[in-house]
Amino acid sequence: MPQTPSFCAVDFGTSNSAIAIPDADGSMRLVELEPGHATMPTAVFYFVEGRHDADGPPRAFGRAAIKAYIDGNDGRLMRSMKSILGSGLIEQTTDVGGGRGVKYFDILAGYLKRLRNAALASGAAQPLDKIVLGRPVFFVDREPERDAAAQASLEAAARAVGFHEVHFQFEPIAAAFDYERQVERESLVLVADIGGGTSDFSIVRVGPERMQRVDRREDILANHGVHIAGTDFDRHVELASILREFGYRSFGPERAGSPPREVPSAVYFDLATWHLINTVYSPMRVAELRQMKSFYGDPLHHQRLMTVVEERLGHELAGRAEAAKIAVSGGGDTVIDLSLIEPGLEVALSERTAVEALDRDIERIVQAGRETVAQAGLKPEQIDALYFTGGSTGLRLLADRIAREFPAATQVRGDRFASVATGLGLHAARLFRA
Template sequence: MFAGFDYGSSNCAIGVWQQNQVNLVPLEGKSHYIPSTLYALHPSLIVSQVHQNISSDVLKQDYQKSRQALLNSLPLVKSNLDLRDDECKIHLGREAIEEYIACPEEGHFVKSPKSFFGAVGLKQQQLDFFEDIACAMIMTLKQRAETYLDAELNHTVIGRPVNFQAIGGEKSNQQALTILSNAAVRAGFKNVDFLYEPLAAGIDFESRLETDKTVLVVDIGGGTTDCSLVKMGPSYRNNNDRQKDFLAHTGKRIGGNDLDINLAYHGLMPLFGSNTTLKSGIPMPNQPFWNACKINDVILQSEFYSSKNQRALSDFVLEVSEPLKFKRLLNLQRNKQGHQLVRTAELAKISLSSENEYLADLGFVENGLNHYIAQEQLASAIDSCITQVIHLVIDAIKQGGCQPDVIYLTGGSAQSPLIKAALKNALGDIPMLNGDHFGSVTAGLTKWAKQLFS
């Protein structure tokens, strides 16, 4: 059996072809979507779970050799953490978020792991870590889908952004694809293929077109924005080779997570002292505050939560003009609450798409701490991100050499009225259609898998 697998930056979903249509499989209770988050008390627990569930003897032996040190450390880790066998588990989705919020200072919490796969300068140990995370997630979700379907999933098409990173180019893309390929094969898929996410969304849209059109697909996901200019319609949809129909692709690592991070920095960090000064009158350096918010940068997060940085921030308190505010940043660092801060900004962003004002609850930082954020503040905070999205759209049209007949919007952040207004301002009155913001990519991946594997 084949499946479309949307291993997204914000959510994961699996689609299968049943009764001549795409059906999404429940992955978390009754929900077809599960947040792309993982929590484990120690990396060896992730490695152990992957090792136990690799079905191929050859792949298991190969994996054991490459991860022997972590597998050997498991008894000591269990002893040090006082873990029973039934507690040696990893957590995915909302369960992972709940575990992290309950004990933010312990364990490893990873949100949007795909955002890191193409990162430049990763050491082999870090590459192995992200490969293990991807495998543990894909393996677990594949098993849940197979249990629900009572059938084995052997083949899959996985969605990929046009570019995993703004820098690194094709080398970063190949690094990320290698991580995903290795993870999917270890998880039990015999055949793995990839498809650009905006093309997947476009393929789903194409099945409803009654006439041929040039379609600009704009997919604004959690970690990336991808644009594809594609010839679509009845004359094209049954072609197995669509390369000549794909006129242009552009993509960049800018997405919903970046909107949240920017709003967290501009809208919430003033409560932590970002807009204050040193006692000398010099403006406060912005780097500590950006590092706190940059949850999609593994290097900056490692630096921010290091013991060295904690000592530096503790010393720095003596130099600032408003130490009470700055101590909030120190507490945030000590308690590893950056993800909670950015999640608060995300909730504000969602609310401000329809409301004029949002009361952000920061009680997890300090009892009774809250702050109003207005729509105007959101617009100002994410203006630079929206500008980058518009540049990608315009570049795709220039590369394609023709104007689109219609703009097809998909991805969670494509719902933003600010983004739609910016697109209209840049492109004029080209019709804009909304897709299934979360399901269109999965549906397209599944339809492409049908063409490849059925």
């Protein structure tokens, strides 16, 4: 009986991740990372209580990490880890509670090790030391040195957990490979991969006669992207709705001889950015915010802000902003319950408010799609299909705006969370079996 090949493909996403391995019948399959789920939130929770083991401080991953945070366990939740790649933070040490410090690099590597161990537990062949990793078109916009450093850091993390042969493939191209399985004739597809951290576009020539080729460079007509996506949408929604109730864009008291000044906004931008929320909780920062009470024209705003900071509720607010964005993404309005801060406190969010808050980002994403077509030397009407993938393509107003640019293209929606991982698996099978 032939031995099952030992390799895998990993979609390491800003919001969710997945891993594909060879199956006994020669096909590729996604590993069930959590009961009933082939994707797992890219999240780690470090517990204050507990002992180190061989892999480091006590922690939980994925949905268990988010549950540990919601249940009120003492510790620190880490999300959007992909956004650290290409930044100076990657080699810095961060406090995870209980007097423990962990390098951001080790946090990332630990998550990859968790994926690898899940694949081995699911029946992946040993030694599982070959990998195809997905990557966005740009980790960092318009800064090639930082972009190269981001890929190098991700490769180093993969090697640190046991992968000795590491290859990369662009995530939207992987999505095109997934789409290619359903096409009956050669065509041009524009893949719109809008995830949590980046919005990437690729134009790929696909077809039944091309799909078995290992080298597809001549079929990739253009790649382009911007570092704007779902987490940016969440931040804008939180600033436009929730954080207004905590003093964002409010003014201080009137003072003789001078007009009221706007309250300093830095704390609000940090509270609305996942990987910066914990910086607001440092004792020095908390003390500084306490001293700012006189800056507020409405003392209630400052009181609510201090409740968030002192009770470490920043991630909870960010999560409610994300849920509100999803609630209005298909049209309609929602109400955000903030009673955890103050009894009876709630904020209404309409689709119109969300559209206004996201309009500039959406236009930049749509412009990236236009530029991708121009880079390929094509006109919009020459695009045969528009393939949507990535969690943020569930935002109706975004998908509609992109589709309007390509009226002749057939709209196809892939699995928002798994099509990239599936395509990476197809590419890995062709690459390593060849």
